[in-house]
Amino acid sequence: MIAATGVDESSLHYRGWRVVLACFLMAFFMFGFGLYGQGVYLAELQRAHGWPGTLVSAASTFSFLLTSVLVIFTDDLLARIGLRALILCGLTALGASTALLGLMQAPWQLYLAYALMSVGWTGMGSVVIATVLNAWFARRRGLALSLAFNGATFGGIILVPVLLALSSSIGFRSAMLAATIVMVVLVLPVVIVFTGWPVDASPNGAGVSGGKAARHSRKELLANASFWTMVLPIAIALLAQMGFIIHQVTFLEPLIGRASAGLAVTIMAAMAVVGRLSLGLFVDRLDPRLACAASMTSQAAALLVLLQSQSPTVLLMCCAVYGFSIGNMITFPPLIIQREIGSTAFAAAMGLGTSISGVVSAFGPGIVGLVRSASGDYTMAFAMCVVLDVVAAGIVLWRPGKRAEVAAS
Template identity: 35%
Template structure:
């Protein structure tokens, strides 16, 4: 073939899917950095400015997550009706306006009204939304793609949590909310139109960048309507994910203060950062090393078992043994990220492709509704006299063990 003939052949465009992954990574950074890690920082700011009781502001945080769970349950339908681009842009605007409403509220009812917007914004930029952005572009390499995109959530916690504190101190809560919200709207508005509007079919590309090999086997289609709630695979996935995240978030919410006596403020801050770094390492490692045909429920059960071990090591440390405390933080932290990235991969393996997005959205909604109450529930355990702190580690280990068992119950017979 001559050089002229070769140059005349159409050149295939580079695979667009990994650009979508990095756009989703940015959405996750804003989504978690504002909608997930933000409310615990906003709580003391609102209390200091308004003098409202902690219980009232905490109830607003819980309301924020519960309203988000309602939206997540219907997120797949919203994407079908309005499109991924429009819903993501609306989520960015809702987050910005919602948290500005938190900052400007002068009456408690105004604070709770603002959670209607902030809850929607968090739901449409959270785990189910990231899955909807990335999944059309990947089948065999979906675990690697999702793990990369979900790492934006950890980056959001690392970068935006201290940034929120600094901005609130410098500009006040309203100024900080306006600045971060404005940047979020501009970034997500452009990213949505540039990277989420194209589809593989529209660009003439196949999932994973090539058509080599058949897609992964999928289970039978999920039954429609209420019959889905009698599907053993769905129930076990939703229950196990809810249990795991309840234990995980309940313990993480109190871990800093539990480590404070032994490590001091700087040491406890280092330990919190170490847990986040381990979450990124654990999610990335499993995402890239998990074989395409591996039993993902077994992987999830092993991840829960790793966190059980971490909880028991923290218990054995007795609040004084620093090496054991740090080892427990590492073991528990390695499983943090996979609690979010594995459920969509299990849904891909268990359900037909057309049903995966709905399954992921409903599992996310169930788990979000559960973990909204986790910090308060674990806080109640701490009030039980001198044995309160060890009870947190025992409870976390027991709930994670139950999650592993429930996850395995849903394996194919």
């Protein structure tokens, strides 16, 4: 059962909205530092130390893969050390990582910093955010998730330009240390004061399985068709999405110029915010599988038109349409899991699903790059992304049998 049932979730006085604020700040800094900021680190570390780009890029890949392993055990950690302790561990690890990025002198320290960042993802990433909001909200869950995950997009829109501006004015080292201090000052008190489970929620009711039960539920998840018809399409769509995002500027620059290509990225990010907010207002009244399929189809359509046009206006509009659904790809999984798998195995399903989709989507930029190199341009590469989105939309609409609870027995 969801502890929030029976309370007025629409009231601004409901404590769950303060938890949403805490989750927004967690997403802002975790995605800002841990995802969008990696392009800044690549440029600044190369400039400061003369390290090859392959060294820094390999450290990023190492971090994402380690994160995909660690998030599997989020439910065990929640049961053993508790929600607030896990978040504080994540905040400490992320703070140590960002401070070390500014202070490092040797390549081994880079890998240590990125390993600490992976621990940060485990304590402050999408699995923890979705699990705690699942416990606090029933009727307004979709809106709560949309608002919280918008912190991730704002992290890219705000934190990255701030880091770049500070690096230019006071140096990369001072910029990272200053940003780390600001993060701790903002996030620490909010986490201590606002985060926690609803008073009448047991750990299992909040979707946290303990010890043996969590491991048992993961085994059952792997044999559950509803789980796979959610995880596989999300993983496939994210693979295509990551491939397009990373190669977007390279594709657009010859067509519309560097400045307009940069504008396209900004428009896409802004539309991701609009998309999350728009969907969040009514997603709780929609079938999440149908809405997910519609989002995937809209991205396929945007890419298809993108390949057929050279008009700057049309290309920018395609990026706007594509961006509208970008953020929602991490909003749909918790909604589908809660409806079809249930609360008891929620954290286990989120952790395992996030791990699988994270590993699969990590290959997106590389696969798009390989197809582009083999074919000579982006036509075949982005056409492949269109096909992947259509296939993903078809799989997510498949409803294998009735609702299957994967609760640990």
